[in-house]
Amino acid sequence: MSGSDQITLFDASTGTQLAVVRVGSGGHFSVDGGDTHWAVFHIGRTISALNVHSHKVIRLARAAADPLGLSVSGHRVAWVENIHRRGRVRALELPS
Numbered sequence: 001m002s003g004s005d006q007i008t009l010f011d012a013s014t015g016t017q018l019a020v021v022r023v024g025s026g027g028h029f030s031v032d033g034g035d036t037h038w039a040v041f042h043i044g045r046t047i048s049a050l051n052v053h054s055h056k057v058i059r060l061a062r063a064a065a066d067p068l069g070l071s072v073s074g075h076r077v078a079w080v081e082n083i084h085r086r087g088r089v090r091a092l093e094l095p096s
Contacts, residue, residue, distance in 0.1 A: 004024070047079070048060055
């Protein structure tokens, strides 16, 4: 999987590698948080989530500017966008 961004999933109790999932390529890649069902990440301005059970990636949002401080708390995903020196907080809920 050279040249692509990927997320490696492990069993938390045993440390066994479960899967390596290709999530895209190009841009600034960062895994930002998650819960027992989702791993939230962004590539550039696109914010996405990987379902850790089905390995399906869904696009959650495209930020108007590079997302800053992207975090996950429960099912809530939040980040800050700074556009023309004006900041705004954005948030959304992960699917159930």
